[in-house]
Amino acid sequence: MRKEFLPFAKPSISEEAISDVADSIRSGWLAMGPKTIQFEENFAKYTGASYALSVNSATAGLHCALMALGVGPGDEVVTTPMTFAATVNAILFTGAKPVFADIDRNTLDIVPENIERAITKATKAVIPVHFAGTPCDMDKIEAIAAAHGLAVIEDAAHALGASYKGRRIGADRGARHLSVFSFHPTKNITTGEGGMICTEDEELAERIMVLRQNGMSKGAWNRYAAKGSANYDIFFPGLKYTMMDIQAAIGNSQMRELESFNRRRAEIAGFYLRELAGIEGLILPKRAPWDYEHSWHIFTPFVDIDRLGFTRDEFMARMKERNIGTALHYQALHLFTCYHEVTGMGRGDLPEAEYVSDRIVSLPLFPAMTDGDAHDAVAAIKEVCGKC
Numbered sequence: 574m575r576k577e578f579l580p581f582a583k584p585s586i587s588e589e590a591i592s593d594v595a596d597s598i599r600s601g602w603l604a605m606g607p608k609t610i611q612f613e614e615n616f617a618k619y620t621g622a623s624y625a626l627s628v629n630s631a632t633a634g635l636h637c638a639l640m641a642l643g644v645g646p647g648d649e650v651v652t653t654p655m656t657f658a659a660t661v662n663a664i665l666f667t668g669a670k671p672v673f674a675d676i677d678r679n680t681l682d683i684v685p686e687n688i689e690r691a692i693t694k695a696t697k698a699v700i701p702v703h704f705a706g707t708p709c710d711m712d713k714i715e716a717i718a719a720a721h722g723l724a725v726i727e728d729a730a731h732a733l734g735a736s737y738k739g740r741r742i743g744a745d746r747g748a749r750h751l752s753v754f755s756f757h758p759t760k761n762i763t764t765g766e767g768g769m770i771c772t773e774d775e776e777l778a779e780r781i782m783v784l785r786q787n788g789m790s791k792g793a794w795n796r797y798a799a800k801g802s803a804n805y806d807i808f809f810p811g812l813k814y815t816m817m818d819i820q821a822a823i824g825n826s827q828m829r830e831l832e833s834f835n836r837r838r839a840e841i842a843g844f845y846l847r848e849l850a851g852i853e854g855l856i857l858p859k860r861a862p863w864d865y866e867h868s869w870h871i872f873t874p875f876v877d878i879d880r881l882g883f884t885r886d887e888f889m890a891r892m893k894e895r896n897i898g899t900a901l902h903y904q905a906l907h908l909f910t911c912y913h914e915v916t917g918m919g920r921g922d923l924p925e926a927e928y929v930s931d932r933i934v935s936l937p938l939f940p941a942m943t944d945g946d947a948h949d950a951v952a953a954i955k956e957v958c959g960k961c
Contacts (some may be wrong), residue, residue: 575896575949582585582759582939584899590826605786605815612821613769615828619744620679621630622752622771624778627816628785631730631755631768635663637814638751638770639698641780642724644669648697652728653683656702660728661906665915673907673916675923679859681705681873681933684867684925685713692717698724702795703732703742704866705902706761707861711737715746730755733762734835735868742868745773747903756820759939761834761870764820781784785814803912829948837940838869841947845872845936848951856932856956871902875932881958885932888957895953898937905930 617625674687756767788811794911
């Protein structure tokens, strides 16, 4: 058994990034400023987006996107139950109602046909989530959205570096279409906390620029810099959702390492797929049938609870006893009290999501993992499953 605990995730922060943060601190410019602007430009260039707008979390990004689209009380937004609470919380923050559509247990992504069945006259937008880094079948989702006059917000928190049919997630995909990324420490790159909104819709981009800084026509960088002007207007009530230069300093460094980070993630995922193939008690992730490139944010097999005779939570506990960390992504949201009360959905309503929710587990996966770490994780799994 390992002597040291292997965490589920761990960020890789270079000395260069630390130096860049120190430079921001010494400069006296800690809030949104030149390094944040540079981060946005770097991100837009990488993804192929006309506009990349930084915010202080992906939750803030989703909220801004919905507000910019005019989503509010009386509206409905269709999304997946297999996602982090932030996706649905952002909908609730606008006063709109989330509506869940079931997933495919193989891809873990929302099923386009289920989206269409969930649409009503009140539906204003759709939020597909690119689960674990597998892009949703966006051509079908966008066709449904266009037929019903709906906006699309891609929750791309897991998908930085992923591509769909040769185009990176975040690339321009038309009017009333946005993509939102996360830079939480577990993600493919990190800024500590933070997020980014990508779009080619100039009107939405301009509205988000104002929304994220209290509704002001100018941010601090425009007012306090040497060539700035102190005068500004307030067009409508906004929020304080801007990113700090300290965060962006890390982000600029992380962007330079993104490709190598994702290559290492793919190597570890490939090792898991090879070494765990045929292990009774574990059901490995399956590839989606459409053309895409995976970003491998997380590696999420299912614990075969019927074959093993114990629960996923017991599997996680036994892995922890062997000093291997795991995580749960996610419990289906309609099974939580809060979202059951909001949507009226409960167990039995979304059978595919419930099947996944009861079995899914995330194995350790991060760029700094060594081959030895991966071997230790596999050995522990085999032992827990009784297949040494």
